Amino acid sequence: MTDTRADDSTTPGIVIMGASGRMGRMLTAAVVASPAMRLVGAVERPGSDWIGQDAGEAAGGAALGVVVTEDADAALAGAQAVIDFTTPAATVALAPIAAQAGVVHVIGTTGLTPDDIAAIDAVTDRGVVVRAGNMSLGVNLLMQLTRKVAQALDESFDIEIVETHHRHKVDAPSGTALMLGEAAAEGRGHPLDDLYVAARDGITGARETGSIGFSAIRGGDVIGDHEVIFAGEGERIILSHKASDRTLFARGALKAALWGVGKAPGHYDMLDVLGL
Numbered sequence: 001m002t003d004t005r006a007d008d009s010t011t012p013g014i015v016i017m018g019a020s021g022r023m024g025r026m027l028t029a030a031v032v033a034s035p036a037m038r039l040v041g042a043v044e045r046p047g048s049d050w051i052g053q054d055a056g057e058a059a060g061g062a063a064l065g066v067v068v069t070e071d072a073d074a075a076l077a078g079a080q081a082v083i084d085f086t087t088p089a090a091t092v093a094l095a096p097i098a099a100q101a102g103v104v105h106v107i108g109t110t111g112l113t114p115d116d117i118a119a120i121d122a123v124t125d126r127g128v129v130v131r132a133g134n135m136s137l138g139v140n141l142l143m144q145l146t147r148k149v150a151q152a153l154d155e156s157f158d159i160e161i162v163e164t165h166h167r168h169k170v171d172a173p174s175g176t177a178l179m180l181g182e183a184a185a186e187g188r189g190h191p192l193d194d195l196y197v198a199a200r201d202g203i204t205g206a207r208e209t210g211s212i213g214f215s216a217i218r219g220g221d222v223i224g225d226h227e228v229i230f231a232g233e234g235e236r237i238i239l240s241h242k243a244s245d246r247t248l249f250a251r252g253a254l255k256a257a258l259w260g261v262g263k264a265p266g267h268y269d270m271l272d273v274l275g276l
């Protein structure tokens with residue numbers, strides 16, 4: 001059967017930012033496999049070997065008819081959404097370009113500072129941004145459970161968040177751990193900044209009541225494991241999520257891109273997309 005999707009301009013056109021990355025390759029394959037969207041652009045870092053190559057061929061597969069460019073402005077012309085799992089600097093630079101082009105900006109990038117988030121927020125009066133440190137249904141559901149459990153238990157239960165990722169991950173704690181921490185802090189009725197404790201080492205003193213601790217483990221090819229531990233006297237409640245395949249995140253990102261098309265300008269998250 002002939003695949004006519006590339007000519008079907010009624011399906012949303014999607015651009016992948018960071019096309020050569022672990023998630024970029026996964027996202028490119030997922031967009032190409034989806035009957036609901038078309039791949040219309042692929043962007044990489046200036047100086048990347050992939051610039052000027054076909055996005056499919058550069059990944060070692062069949063040609064996709066999309067040449068990788070460093071010019072995000074040009075890539076976004078005529079697109080409906082850009083899916084961006086890159087670096088904080090690349091994401092912050094892309095935000096005004098996507099807003100100006102009227103293109104939904106789906107952001108999976110983690111390690112964003114408060115200033116980065118403020119810079120992204122600044123375009124949401126005119127652009128649609130869907131941002132989440134984890135695009136999976138399971139983690140977003142886990143956030144809701146974490147908020148509820150934190151609300152139900154008093155401060156005699158200590159909250160600790162433990163995350164494990166592959167050796168290549170550059171930011172810690174993970175975006176997911178921070179989302180879970182924010183949900184727990186919300187359940188406790190405080191901003192996370194007031195409760196946050198990370199990286200204990202040496203004579204730290206006893207644990208401060210009500211704090212939320214974060215621990216990050218890096219090694220091997222672990223895609224992403226997260227645990228929220230509520231440790232009380234004589235019992236522990238442990239909420240846990242384990243990702244075993246990155247397509248999980250890609251599925252969520254594609255859903256977010258389709259959901260965002262036609263939405264009013266604003267800063268949305270996966271709870272909005274999933275209706276949780």
Ligand SMILES: NC(=O)C1=CN([C@@H]2O[C@H](COP(=O)(O)OP(=O)(O)OC[C@H]3O[C@@H](n4cnc5c(N)ncnc54)[C@H](OP(=O)(O)O)[C@@H]3O)[C@@H](O)[C@H]2O)C=CC1
Pocket residue numbers: 017018019020021022023024043044045046048085086087089090107108109110111132133134135136175249
């Ligand atoms: N929200 C979620 O569900 C998930 C989020 N993530 C997050 O996504 C991000 C990427 O993860 P991962 O794919 O593993 O990382 P990679 O390092 O494999 O991919 C990042 C890609 O972005 C590219 N890049 C860097 N700068 C630019 C630029 N200026 N323009 C275009 N592309 C650029 C990199 O190119 P080069 O290598 O040439 O520098 C690389 O190809 C991380 O922040 C990670 O935490 C990951 C999985 C799920």
Ligand SMILES: O=C(O)C1=N[C@H](C(=O)O)C[C@H](O)C1
Pocket residue numbers: 110133134165169173174175176177223224225
């Ligand atoms: O870098 C990764 O790989 C992942 N990053 C996200 C995070 O920081 O939480 C999501 C997922 O855990 C994989």
